Amino acid sequence: MRARLPCLLLIFLATAAGGGAADAASVRGEIVTLLSPNSAGGMMTRYARMIAPYIARHAGARDVRVRIMTGGGGIRGANALWFAEPDGRTIAFTSVTTLILSQLAGSEAVRFDATRFVYLGRAATEPRVLTVGAGSGIMSVRDARALGRPFVFPSQGTDEDFYSMAVLADVMGIPLKVISGYDGNADTALAVIKGDGDGHITGWSASQAVIEAGDEVPILTLGPERYPDYPDVPTALELVDGASLEAVQAIVNMLDMRRGFFGPPDLDPEATAELRAAIGAALGDPQLVADSVAQGLPLLPSPGEAEQIKIAQITEASQHLVPMLRAALEAIR
Amino acid sequence: MLEAIVAGLAALATPQAVLFMLVGVSYGLVIGILPGLGGIVALALLLPFTYGHELAATLALLLGAHIATIWGGSVTSILFKVPGAAKSLALVFDGHPMTRQGHAARALGASATAALLGGLMGAVFLAFTIPIVRPVMLALGPSEYLMMALWGLTIIATFSEGSLLKGLVATCLGIMVAFVGMDPVSGTPRFWFGNVYLLDGISFPVAMIGLFAVAEMMTLYVKGGAMVDRVSGEQRSTVLDGVKDAFRHWGLVLRSSLLGLWVGVLPGVGASVGGIAAYAQAAQTSPTPERFGKGAVEGVIAPDATLGANEGGGLMPTLAFGIPGGESMAILLVAFLAMGIVPGPRMLTSELDLVFSMVWIVVIANLLTALIGLAISSRLARLPALNPNVMIPLVLSVCLLGAFATRGLIEDVVVAAAFGVIGYLMNKYQYSRANFVIGMVLAEMIERNLHISLGLYGEFFLFTRPITTAMLVFIVVTTALPFVRRYRRSRASAAGNGS
Numbered sequence: 001m002r003a004r005l006p007c008l009l010l011i012f013l014a015t016a017a018g019g020g021a022a023d024a025a026s027v028r029g030e031i032v033t034l035l036s037p038n039s040a041g042g043m044m045t046r047y048a049r050m051i052a053p054y055i056a057r058h059a060g061a062r063d064v065r066v067r068i069m070t071g072g073g074g075i076r077g078a079n080a081l082w083f084a085e086p087d088g089r090t091i092a093f094t095s096v097t098t099l100i101l102s103q104l105a106g107s108e109a110v111r112f113d114a115t116r117f118v119y120l121g122r123a124a125t126e127p128r129v130l131t132v133g134a135g136s137g138i139m140s141v142r143d144a145r146a147l148g149r150p151f152v153f154p155s156q157g158t159d160e161d162f163y164s165m166a167v168l169a170d171v172m173g174i175p176l177k178v179i180s181g182y183d184g185n186a187d188t189a190l191a192v193i194k195g196d197g198d199g200h201i202t203g204w205s206a207s208q209a210v211i212e213a214g215d216e217v218p219i220l221t222l223g224p225e226r227y228p229d230y231p232d233v234p235t236a237l238e239l240v241d242g243a244s245l246e247a248v249q250a251i252v253n254m255l256d257m258r259r260g261f262f263g264p265p266d267l268d269p270e271a272t273a274e275l276r277a278a279i280g281a282a283l284g285d286p287q288l289v290a291d292s293v294a295q296g297l298p299l300l301p302s303p304g305e306a307e308q309i310k311i312a313q314i315t316e317a318s319q320h321l322v323p324m325l326r327a328a329l330e331a332i333r
Numbered sequence: 334m335l336e337a338i339v340a341g342l343a344a345l346a347t348p349q350a351v352l353f354m355l356v357g358v359s360y361g362l363v364i365g366i367l368p369g370l371g372g373i374v375a376l377a378l379l380l381p382f383t384y385g386h387e388l389a390a391t392l393a394l395l396l397g398a399h400i401a402t403i404w405g406g407s408v409t410s411i412l413f414k415v416p417g418a419a420k421s422l423a424l425v426f427d428g429h430p431m432t433r434q435g436h437a438a439r440a441l442g443a444s445a446t447a448a449l450l451g452g453l454m455g456a457v458f459l460a461f462t463i464p465i466v467r468p469v470m471l472a473l474g475p476s477e478y479l480m481m482a483l484w485g486l487t488i489i490a491t492f493s494e495g496s497l498l499k500g501l502v503a504t505c506l507g508i509m510v511a512f513v514g515m516d517p518v519s520g521t522p523r524f525w526f527g528n529v530y531l532l533d534g535i536s537f538p539v540a541m542i543g544l545f546a547v548a549e550m551m552t553l554y555v556k557g558g559a560m561v562d563r564v565s566g567e568q569r570s571t572v573l574d575g576v577k578d579a580f581r582h583w584g585l586v587l588r589s590s591l592l593g594l595w596v597g598v599l600p601g602v603g604a605s606v607g608g609i610a611a612y613a614q615a616a617q618t619s620p621t622p623e624r625f626g627k628g629a630v631e632g633v634i635a636p637d638a639t640l641g642a643n644e645g646g647g648l649m650p651t652l653a654f655g656i657p658g659g660e661s662m663a664i665l666l667v668a669f670l671a672m673g674i675v676p677g678p679r680m681l682t683s684e685l686d687l688v689f690s691m692v693w694i695v696v697i698a699n700l701l702t703a704l705i706g707l708a709i710s711s712r713l714a715r716l717p718a719l720n721p722n723v724m725i726p727l728v729l730s731v732c733l734l735g736a737f738a739t740r741g742l743i744e745d746v747v748v749a750a751a752f753g754v755i756g757y758l759m760n761k762y763q764y765s766r767a768n769f770v771i772g773m774v775l776a777e778m779i780e781r782n783l784h785i786s787l788g789l790y791g792e793f794f795l796f797t798r799p800i801t802t803a804m805l806v807f808i809v810v811t812t813a814l815p816f817v818r819r820y821r822r823s824r825a826s827a828a829g830n831g832s
Contacts, residue, residue, distance in 0.1 A: 039740070046380070068741045076529045108522055109529050152789075158520035179788040181518040181781040186650070194471050196789050294385065296668075333519045 027088045027274055028060040034261075035069050035092040037077025047123055047259055047297055048093045051279075054288045059278030074098050075109045082112035084264045088271025091120060096257040096307075097160045104318055105163065105325045115315045118267040119307035121279035124300050125258040127223025128164065129233070131207050131216040132199035133192045140219055141172055141239060144198070150177035154188040154197035157181065158329060160255065161201035164222060166328030167251050167321065168236060171244035180332050192216060222255050243320055250317035253310040260307060276304040338460075341689025344389035345697070353390040354694070357397030358701045364398070365405015365418070367735055374738075375402050376665065383668055389690045393698075395668055396644075396691060400452065400698040403640045404706050407444045411633065412437060412717050413728055415546035419537050419774070420640055423608035425545055426767055427625060427632025434628050435569035437714035442575020443630050444637045445706035447586055450579060451638035452699030454590040455597070455645020460692045466649050470598055476794050478599065479782035480804035482775045485606055487812045488613035489768045496763070503764045507772025510535050517777055518784045530744045537605070537774060539736045539745045543752025544759075544766050546732040550725045551757040559718050572710045578630045579638075585615055585631055586638045593639035597646020605774050611639035617811040620818070626767070645695055652688060 034052050038044035045068060052064040069077035074094050084090035100114045132138040144151050151174050155162045162178065169176035179197065182188045188200040189207075193215045204227060210216040221227050221235045236248050261279050263272065282288060283301035292299045314321075344350070357379075364375040375398045383391045406421035411428030424444065431440040489504050513524045514534025525531040579586060589611045596607035615635035616625040625632050651665060674687065717724075736749035759766050786794045796802055 070740055070742070071529050071533050075532065079529060108527075109525075109532050154785075157515070157517060177788075179785055181784045183517075183781065190470065190650075191474075194474065196474055329519070333521060 027271055027278075030061055030089055032056070032059070032061050032064045032088065033090045034064050034066050035077045035081055035090065035094075036066050037069050037071070037074040037092065037094045039068070039070055043297070044094055044259065046295070050291055050295060050297055051093075051123060051282060051288065054282035054285050055275075055278050058281040058285070059274060061278075075102055075107065078114070079109075079111040081117070081262070081264050086118075086264045086267045086271075088263065088268055088275055091261055091263045091275065093123070093259070093261050095160070096122075096260040096262065097254045100254050100257075100311075100314060101160055101163050101325070104322050105158065105329055106322075113265070115311050116265040117262040117311075118265065118272055118304075119257075119311060120261040120263055120272070120275045120304040121283065122257055122260040122300070122302040122307055123279075123283060124298060125256050125302075126204045126298075126300070127221050127227055128161065128201050128255050129204055129207055129218045129222065129227075130165070130168070130199055130201050130220040131192065131211065131218050133195055133197070134215055134217055135195055136192075136198050138198060138219065139217065141174070141234075144219070145172065145174050147175075147198075150175040151199065152197045153178050154182050154191040154200055155180040156184060156188060158332070162332075163325050163328065164251050164255065165201055167247055167324050168220070168222075170324050170327075171240050171247055172236075178328075178332055189216070222252055224252060224256060246317045247320045247324065250314045250321055253314055256302075257307055257310055261304070272304075279304065337685040337689045338692075340686040341691075342693050344387075344686065344690045345393060345693055347387060347390065349387050350390040350393050353386070353394040354397045354697060354701065357394040358401040358698055358705065361398035361401025362405045362702065362705065365402035366408055367405075367731065367738070375399060376668075380668060388674075388687070389694075391668070392687075392691060393694050395665060396694045397698040397701070399665070400644055400695065401702045403644070404445055404448050404637075404702050407448065407633075407637055407640075408441065408706075408713060411440045411444060412713060413546060414549045415728065415732060416538070416541050419541065419605040420608050420643075421636075422541060422605060422770055422774070423612040423636035424633060426612060427627070427629050430626070430628035431630065431633065432714075432717050436628065436630075437717060438572045438711050439570035439575040439578065439630065440633050441710035441714060442572035442707060443578045443633050444575070445703045445710065446576045446579035447589075447634040447637035448641035448706075449699050449703035450586045451590040451593055451641025452644065452695060452702075453641075454587070454638075455594055455642035456692050456695040456699070457645075458594050458642070459645040459648055459695065460689065462649075466598060470650060472800065473599060474789070474798075475782040475785040476790060476798050476801040477804060479779060479786055480801055480808065481596075481610055482606060482778040482782065484804070484808050484811075485609040485613055485771065485775050486779070487808060488609060488616060489765075489771055499764050500768050503759065503766070503768040504772035506764075507769040507774075508776040510540065510769075511773045511776035517781045530742070533740075535748060535773075536739055536745055537770075538739050539749050540752050540773065541770060542732045542736050543749040544756035544770060546728060547749055547753025548756025548760060548766070550729050550732075551753060552760060553721050554725055557721070559721055559724070572707055572714075575630070575710075576707070579634055582631055582634050585618075585635055588614060588618075589635040589638035590642035593642030594646035596639065597643040598649050606778055607639050607643055608636040609771055609774065611635040614811065617814055622815040622818075641699065645692075648691060648695075652691075 032055070034048055034055075036045045036048040045066065048066045052066050055061070056064040069080055071077070077092055077094065078099050081090060081092045096114070096119070099112075103110050103112065103114045132144070138144050138147070151169065153165050153176055155165070155178050157180050162180065165176065165178070168174070182191060185202055185206055188197065189202065189210055191197040192200050193210065199219070201222065207216060207218065211218055218230055218233045220239075221230070221233050223235060224237070226233065226235055235252075237245065237252060240248050261275075263275065280301065280303055283299055289299065345354070360379075361375055376395055379395060379398055383395065402418065403420075406416065406418040407424045407428070409415040410421045410424035412432055414425050414429040416422045416425055428440050428444065431437065489500050511534070513531055515522055515532055522532055592611050592614065593607055596610070612632060612635055615631045616622045619625065619629070619631060651669075674684070733746050733749060736745045737743065739745060756766055759769065790797060794801060795805055
């Protein structure tokens with residue numbers, strides 16, 4: 001025991017010295033921990049691992065180490081970041097959409113306020129799309145509204161697609177029947193192809209094969225603009241106005257922020273500027289761009305400042321959104 | 334079509350493809366043997382190394398590794414009662430009793446051969462049922478998945494010998510553990526006590542590691558002596574006996590393979606459910622169901638044939654619709670897209686060469702796995718006879734490391750240890766651990782599909798969906814069959830005594 005005491009003291013002092021150094025805001029020469037609240041083999045972690053060395057290079061950091069912290073659908077990692085020191089040495093990368101929706105819908109496990117995180121840049125996103133079964137007879141949102149019965153929406157549970165559809169149905173006057181409990185996108189897609197459900201929301205690339213095969217038809221894009229491959233498919237923003245537009249804009253903003261980097265609240269301004277610049281430079285690095293093409297992980301960067309503005313818009317619209325999201329949750333419970 | 338078959342094989346005849354296949358299979362066997370890790374982890378770890386190589390070679394690496402993990406997982410289930418992955422669970426029920434009786438080599442031989450035969454049937458199915466699989470997939474839905482889960486649940490009677498009440502208590506406990514975390518329908522947190530770790534629920538592989546592996550090592554420590562009393566080399570049967578067993582029960586292999594194909598084709602039905610359902614049908618259609626759970630070789634053959642065939646079936650929706658049939662197939666789909674392959678019905682017309690390359694990969698990987706497996710089985714069979722002073726720390730460290738590796742959470746190690754204590758106590762007081770895990774694995778599937786069926790088809794869906802009704806009748810008949818047989822036998826013996 002006596003022999004151990006000096007060792008413990010040394011470790012304590014070393015840790016305290018490390019903690020003291022945290023006062024310096026720059027991440028140059030430091031080790032940055034990049035929390036990935038997603039599974040080790042998942043798409044999000046693959047993005048994190050691919051980009052991390054480039055951030056280190058452009059920030060002049062000693063290393064950017066990816067730390068997997070799964071749990072609660074990303075909530076555990078986000079909770080951890082909420083309580084992290086705002087010195088730039090701990091940042092995170094995940095689906096910002098999921099975090100914001102978890103918070104707005106009143107998830108009991110959430111300890112953070114997603115609008116107070118400091119957003120450092122978006123790596124990638126792709127529009128989500130509302131597709132319907134080819135045999136459903138629905139060709140547009142107007143058809144979905146005039147079915148004479150509720151639009152049957154197979155859902156995985158309370159994910160971003162569920163909340164997005166709840167808001168769309170509310171503002172567009174589509175009577176909705178959610179059948180939740182499906183086991184992933186494959187299961188909801190098959191339900192739509194079979195005719196068990198009318199339509200589902202999915203990522204554009206995931207829907208590519210079934211659309212090209214003629215099994216599903218896209219009727220609405222949930223992105224800021226029409227998708228070049230399908231110029232006749234309108235965006236949700238085109239079909240609403242007034243307060244409804246504000247709500248849909250908030251949803252589109254959230255979906256648009258999908259794969260993003262962010263730091264704890266009150267992140268040191270110097271570290272914020274450094275990390276935003278490094279992430280921006282990393283995502284523009286020709287070598288990373290080549291890697292992303294080779295690995296099939298497309299990039300669509302957006303600067304941290306732009307992402308922060310979207311967060312402000314979401315906060316403004318949350319007054320309208322929150323009742324809709326909570327009503328949707330109550331309805332399936 | 335013949336041209337495509339030949340072209341598919343020719344694409345694999347390059348040095349790179351051959352090398353990648355060998356590397357993939359060897360790597361898959363190692364990953365499969367490590368508890369808690371399975372095909373999903375094997376594929377996820379390989380993905381970053383798959384860029385810039387020949388297309389067929391890359392597919393050989395990925396599919397070869399994935400297929401080899403299946404038998405790897407069976408090995409530890411049979412030898413140490415440690416399921417290598419969730420889907421290898423059913424191998425524990427009879428495989429390990431065979432090991433204890435000195436038939437480890439035979440069990441491993443039967444396991445490798447059944448997986449090979451199942452895999453070959455899966456490949457043949459993939460090749461020749463392309464035109465009919467689509468209507469089959471479209472005909473089945475959540476109510477049929479529900480029936481399949483219920484079928485799996487009927488097996489609890491097999492493990493409840495002595496006390497049906499204890500069997501039911503164990504199953505209910507398993508179901509309650511499965512309820513921890515967010516419910517799959519509304520996302521409502523259940524039994525989480527404000528702890529974010531519990532929001533994701535208790536990991537099934539972690540619970541299995543605890544219930545079986547850790548508990549078994551505790552029992553071994555308390556009892557003293559080796560896991561298998563016989564000294565090394567004194568096997569009562571050989572690997573060849575196991576190979577013969579698999580061929581002798583060809584009907585069972587065929588039935589189980591068809592079940593595996595079906596499970597693979599349907600997204601939303603996991604292979605772990607398939608393994609249990611295969612075991613259920615083997616026990617229920619056996620003339621001597623009382624041997625199950627005590628070392629019946631059919632209890633090894635059925636799940637392995639199902640798991641082997643599952644992969645061919647799982648590739649089908651991935652290729653035909655671009656809809657992955659399971660988590661591993663979802664990772665494979667990511668690799669396909671990265672390689673510029675866009676799955677969908679066009680694959681079955683314009684990319685038929687590639688489809689047949691995959692068929693050949695399934696065949697060759699299964700053959701390689703079985704050959705390696707049969708070659709090393711007799712040596713592996715000696716492992717359970719190791720001195721407990723070596724075995725206990727070795728198995729415990731590998732298992733607890735495996736528990737950590739499943740999600741990278743230290744809490745999982747604590748949970749594995751806690752489940753070890755639960756498993757030890759259940760074993761001591763004769764509450765079936767098999768029933769516990771069956772309840773755990775089937776609970777979510779039943780809850781999910783019951784809810785969807787009620788929402789889609791209304792409360793009388795059991796009678797308004799013809800296939801569901803037919804499956805329900807089948808379940809009732811196969812469940813009743815052992816009881817009817819037992820009744821007949823007791824009547825016959827009573828009549829014999831009377832005369």
